[in-house]
Amino acid sequence: MTYANRPARLNRILLALLGVALLTAGALALAAYSGRLGWVDAQTLLVPGTAAPPDWVFWLVITGATVLGLLCLRWLVAQLFRMPRPVSWQIAADGSAGRTELSSRTAATAVAADIESYGDVRAADAWLSGPRATPELHLVVTAEPGADIPRLRDRIHDEAVARLRRALDVGTLPVRLELGFARAGQGARLR
Known part of the structure; x- marks a missing residue:
């Protein structure tokens, strides 16, 4: 079956690849935190130094994550719509x-x-x-x-x-x- 939405297949592939990459990164982070990765020391700091970054960095990260999350939700909703439901x-x-x-x-x-x-x-x-x-x-x-x-x-x-x-x-x-x-x-x- 074809649809008027031509990039749907590419969108699904990109969403699947993004999902697999995020799941892999999350699994590796959990494994590193629990000490199951031999090549990663669980006690090592993620970033050098102990001082907290400036407040604007937190706001920038929060804003960027929110915008990215909303764009991903919009992308996901666009995948669900095809044609009108039968009545x-x-x-x-x-x-x-x-x-x-x-x-x-x-x-x-x-x-x-x-x-x-x-x-x-x-x-x-x-x-x-x-x-x-x-x-x-x-x-x-x-x-x-x-x-x-x-x-x-x-x-x-x-x-x-x-x-x-x-x-x-x-x-x-x-x-x-x-x-x-x-x-x-x-x-x-x-x-």
């Missing part, structure tokens, strides 16, 4: 005794399958968000290397989105479409 819509006709529940995931899966059936599309993912009366469609489409992107975009809008708009009985359907090319020779579909 459940209730559809009821005027004067009817019953109602129908439709998950936005079900409708989005149908649209993605419809788009994937096009000859010049390798993969498609779709998400629907918002209330049933005013939904928004998010599409990520990977086209074959030689695909005509303007024609594909028009076909998606005129066929798949139009069918979904009629099925949901909405007048307008805002679409966020990300179109990209697949790498040549990788994962080509057989037809």
